[in-house]
């Protein structure tokens with residue numbers, strides 16, 4: 109490996125860039141996780157994480173990936189053979205459903221074309237057709253990171269209520285929390301699942317669950333085996349500051365700093381920034397004459413954009429050219445989008461010029477890879493960024 113000057117552009121939709129301030133906060137001696145200093149840190153970051161997702165109740169934090177936090181949500185609330193209603197909006201939704209099946213749950217995975225979010229009307233129809241209340245949980249991916257399509261939680265909640273159905277609402281907010289407005293309590297979510305390496309601007313390694321009172325009550329009767337993921341000892345840390353096993357101390361130093369930074373910028377400004385960068389990116393894609401995977405403007409993701417390459421071209425070759433020539437990583441096409449799409453992450457620690465640089469790299473790379481594009485993408489994005497600056 110030879111030295112490559114300048115900064116690597118990590119424009120995948122997670123893990124995202126870790127800001128210098130967070131890196132410096134983590135570069136500290138590890139402290140005694142049973143001491144008073146750690147207890148204070150734990151209480152502080154758990155309260156901050158709850159506030160970020162709009163949950164007044166306790167938050168469970170695990171040393172884990174997002175996948176671990178998925179598992180925690182399922183095993184704490186459900187029993188073997190329970191029916192789960194899921195929607196195939198993309199790779200992550202289908203992976204979560206597959207996990208539920210592996211755990212011994214009876215999953216009804218509603219087919220989808222991977223080009224839009226969950227339709228509230230579909231949720232209503234499915235639950236209205238279940239008068240015996242066999243469905244115990246509805247799983248929704250808020251922001252489908254494989255397709256760049258979002259699902260709207262309040263109308264989905266309203267659909268469940270309109271059907272008069274008691275199923276729990278479990279929401280994966282892994283690639284939206286910290287970047288997009290999200291309200292666990294106000295939206296009536298029972299378990300919110302997220303992790304550290306996307307909008308939270310941290311390295312991978314923290315998985316979180318925010319838990320409603322209803323979900324906590326359900327966990328008392330839930331019979332899926334659980335040990336590492338068992339909520340009560342982990343939730344207790346919000347009060348005691350003590351974990352049932354060794355917590356990832358230095359990641360919590362980073363989490364404290366990241367929460368401070370989100371607070372300093374102000375969440376409304378953070379959300380507006382993500383919305384604006386997403387719009388600039390979509391204008392670039394249109395300016396190249398390429399198609400978005402997400403087909404419905406109501407469902408556009410604010411944290412990433414998935415772009416289809418024309419038939420006969422390989423999206424992974426485009427990514428490879430961009431990595432080799434411009435030192436930028438883009439997200440690969442996942443599942444059925446493999447080779448057909450690439451993804452531009454625009455979440456986390458980003459400003460106008462980092463986005464502009466990323467879009468320049470995409471435009472040059474598409475041309476170098478021989479993909480026929482119109483030359484107006486970057487120009488359209490820059491025009492929008494300047495006019496809304």
Ligand SMILES: *Cc1c(COP(=O)(O)O)cnc(C)c1O
Nearest residue numbers: 173174175200251253282283303
């Ligand atoms: C990244 C991601 C996951 C998986 O998280 P891991 O940390 O890789 O386990 C799940 N769901 C969504 C929506 C994601 O973006």
